[in-house]
Amino acid sequence: MKSEITISELAKLMNVSVHQIRYFEEKGVLQPAYTDTNQYRKYGMDQIYELARILLLRKLEVPVQSIKECMISHSADQQRQLLHHSLQEIEAELLRLQELRQFILKVLHEQQSYSLQPGPFHIKKRNSTFLTSFIQLDSHMRLNAAVLAEQANHILNLFEADIHYLYDGSDTVTLYLETQVPGDTTLPEGEYLTLQCNIQEEELEHWIEQFFDYAAAQSIPLLGPLVVIERSYLSLFSPGMLHYELQGLIAPAAKSEGGDPS
Template identity: 20%
Template structure:
């Protein structure tokens, strides 16, 4: 029976890359039984096969190389149990993170499909639940670069970068809406999702009734739709009950075609 196997033979037998076997040798995880001094070829004995099997098994469980070194430096039951339990906890953390990402993706799909399919230029009376928002009172003049305002919001709230992948909105104060001044915004905000941690400047938009309208375009094209909403309010004897909510549902983050932008205006009513 053959006693020694070359690195190429071991690579084929165990479906392990030669580069990985050389790395294991380099870090002391699995050194060959001997090296030919003249050719520098590595040779492994059959007694090392069980160790390589164990390495493959533990790597398949996701254990990092450094953890395998810790195990083989002590090689006892308690060390292995500790490593496996630690890996189990890490997998649980990753599962929760993937579930969080899945919920974000599902919501994003729903938002985009809703923005694409909902009729435009129609006024609807809706009631929305309370919304958590990362909020910054900040005057923004129509036509200015909103990215600077977003950067200020990010810095001011000291929030993680990933929460800014969501619904960014602007508000016109109730006083300016009543005065029909639609070129100055009073605040910038982002609607927070359930998974977002609380921020220092978080506020709650209360549950209330709104008049809603959506149109093709961005904030630059919003003015006539505010006027349409105000005319509808006057006709139906509603009053402005708070600052507007204006959100571009489809913008440059989704499409390069300006004609496909969709913006929503929500006016709170009483």
């Protein structure tokens, strides 16, 4: 009595595609019990158990290739290695997803806080920030594709970074990325006069003037370089525009000089 089943019956039984079963065969991890005279594959209990084992390992993300190697020499030690490796991959993926999650939250938060601003100007407390330079430009020269391409190694994910431009009054402007460890420069902690705008790149010069005009009109004493932060990820919802945040450190009021009624 022939108790073996066809490939489609096996597929239905194990909730997988017929294709996948043939794929396992091609990769050498699951042979049919025999092939019928009509070339149809036939499977028995042994194959059912074997397939169950393979599917379990696949569910644990063990590569088919590894499953095959493990069938030849199945030391229990090697089996644990497979699962250890899977575990590492999973943890790396977990980390990737957590970072992705953080980034989405960051975009949402920054976008929300920007849209809630009543006006373009406000005062913002900044913690001290470590910056590492990655490119320098003449102040008259616009950032172009060619110079970016030269630096391509340094900047994997420009589109998601806060790019800091520092205008220190000299004729060059330096681009920085934020880093966790101390780098080329540190922005001091303190209160920053801040101007946020969503504009075409050409308008930036104009807004820089607005920034200093406003500071002068309000008698706000600025200290140190002008910081321009480009948050390209905030331009997600306004194509063609760039989001800039202009910041200047407000000089701390000298101790014994009254005059600030707050």
